[in-house]
Amino acid sequence: MEQQYIELYKQHHESIKEHSATVMNTLRDGSFTLFEKLGFPTSKLENYKYSDLKEPLSIDYGLNINRVTIPVNPYEVFKCDVPGIHSFLFFVVNDAFYPVNEPNNKSLPNGVIIGSLKEIATTHPELLKDYYGKLSTTKNDGLVAFNGAFAQDGFFMYVPKGVVLDQPVQLINIMRSDVDFMANSHNLIILEDGAHAQLLVCDHTMDEVRFLSNRVTEVFVGENASYEHYKLENTHIKTTNLSTLLIDQKTSSTVLTNVITLHNGVTRNSIEIDLDGEHCETRLCGMVIADKNQQVDNFTYIMHNKPNCNSNELFKYVLDDNSKAGFTGKILVAKDAQKTSAFQINKNILLKKTAKMSTKPQLEIYADDVKCSHGATIGQLDETAKFYMQSRGIPEAEAKLLLMYAFTSDVIENIRITALQDRIKILVEKRLRGDLSKCEGCIICQ
Amino acid sequence: MLEIKNLHANINGKEILKGLDLVVRPGEIHAIMGPNGAGKSTLASVLSGNQAFEVTKGDVTFYGKNLLEMLPEDRSREGIFLSFQYPVEIPGVSMVNFMRTALNEHRKYNKLEPMSATDFLRTMREKKELVEMDSNLANRSVNEGFSGGEKKKNEIFQMAMLDPRLAILDETDSGLDIDALRIVANGVNKLKRTDNATILITHYQRLLDYIVPDFVHVLYDGRIVKTGGKELALELEDKGYDWIKKEVDGE
């Protein structure tokens, strides 16, 4: 499996570099060497226990090393799942930043830079060089290393000191290809001290081919800065979506991530948070609605390196048919990270016996003055609640829907963009009703 | 309206109802009393269609229709209402959403259009006043974190919203303070008409001072073993159940 990519790199690394930027290229060979050593992750690895990637990684995907422009106008083909949220809107097609600015975007606040990672790495290398690869190259992870070797472009956002983005930024990833296709994009997000930004990342697929997206996102959140990261996946069942989100938090910063998998094929979300200063707040939320043969694995890792930080995790899954999912809540509390509080909840509903859920809290605590708790449940819908509703005249199917919807409601409450929250409520309800058994917004599913 | 003949019901293979007979006509109020574990709540559960209970023998008709073949939701929409002895908490489902869904399902069943938002809110307000229910409760999740008494009030509020033909109130009086008892009883009395009926399951004669029954039944060991007027409740209050148990067990 790995061999064809190793050959590809050896033969084409010149072209890969030629169509990327120096800052990215300086780390490229090192990443490649690491990938040669590690290969792709298998479920034998503890961190990939619940991800079965063998089949999707065995497909012979095309890569767009020479950066041939994909003939697509995202503004024409894309019908946004989340209209009316008044965002700064940007597109990445496969793994290339789409260069045309959204006509309706109002101008960005002074000093904010958003654009193609490759372009900005060329025009403003000084902005990137202290950040690019800083988190990703410390990971001993085959997918991340692979991304470091092959990624040539991606999304870049820089919010200078004290600047508050008063509108969310929306990044729409569109997968578009006539042949089975692999995209490796690298996103870099920098919030300087006191900055504030909200990013909504939407994943969509357009063509009925096999897609594999292997994305790494590095986020640096400065002192007193606050960052919200929403990921909404609505892709078709031939999609493999591998996403690694690496966040570094400085003193007194606040981070919220909310990862919602509405429809997908095979998905792996790794979210790793490095609490690198005191008094940080972190909240990780997620929701999965899966049926058919869908697979979702959310792997989270919070590193409490400094004292007085709070972390909170809330993940809810509704699994039907033969879907298979996993959750890992790994928490490290370092020796001097006293007064840490870390809470974690993972609740799951299996609608059929054939659906499968695996959940694992993994706490490594080396400090003594900490408050940690974790709880996981796997169950069915509450029969007594269902009967209570029926006894008031609500038909069983509707009662089930209300219960499932209620079950996910606290995750939805953790969306701090009102228009997005309202929209997700509708999408979740539609999805639970089965009206969204195909992904919405993509052409082939309509 | 309701005819129960020789009803037998099991839970987990254990027979709880052992040949129960009861007839309820429009306009009547029936009180059912009886020792703990006699099967009173079981009767209420069977009538409302709780699948945990298996009917092994007997017939139940409601306005001539076979009740036992109906889904729980259809029984409700046909006009049967159960006020639960232990109302269920449903986190994440708001009272407003719950009631709107229930009410509109009833309307749909009767081939009526959904109620407009303004009419619905007005009805909610009126019915809340009827049971003097705190407005905040309606904005919370169904029964979640409600006190025992608030839950009972909420049951009567739901009853007022759905306007049933037959209401079965399972120990709605227990857990209520004296004022709440009066309020709830007043609510029930106000909802009383000549074309609807009430079955009151209770342990206390006190409730019957407020809601005066036409009949008092004693349910013991899965059967109705004695029926009388409201004076029977006074006698039970005075003497307990031992004399009845002796009468029955001595048969």
Ligand SMILES: Nc1ncnc2c1ncn2[C@@H]1O[C@H](COP(=O)(O)OP(=O)(O)OP(=O)(O)O)[C@@H](O)[C@H]1O
């Ligand atoms: N789920 C169950 N599993 C086993 N036995 C049950 C179950 N539910 C009820 N029972 C039994 O059925 C019998 C009748 O219970 P029921 O709740 O109908 O009594 P009740 O007359 O309402 O009593 P109370 O006055 O205490 O409310 C009891 O012995 C009870 O233990």
Ligand SMILES: [Mg+2]
């Ligand atoms: Mg009872």
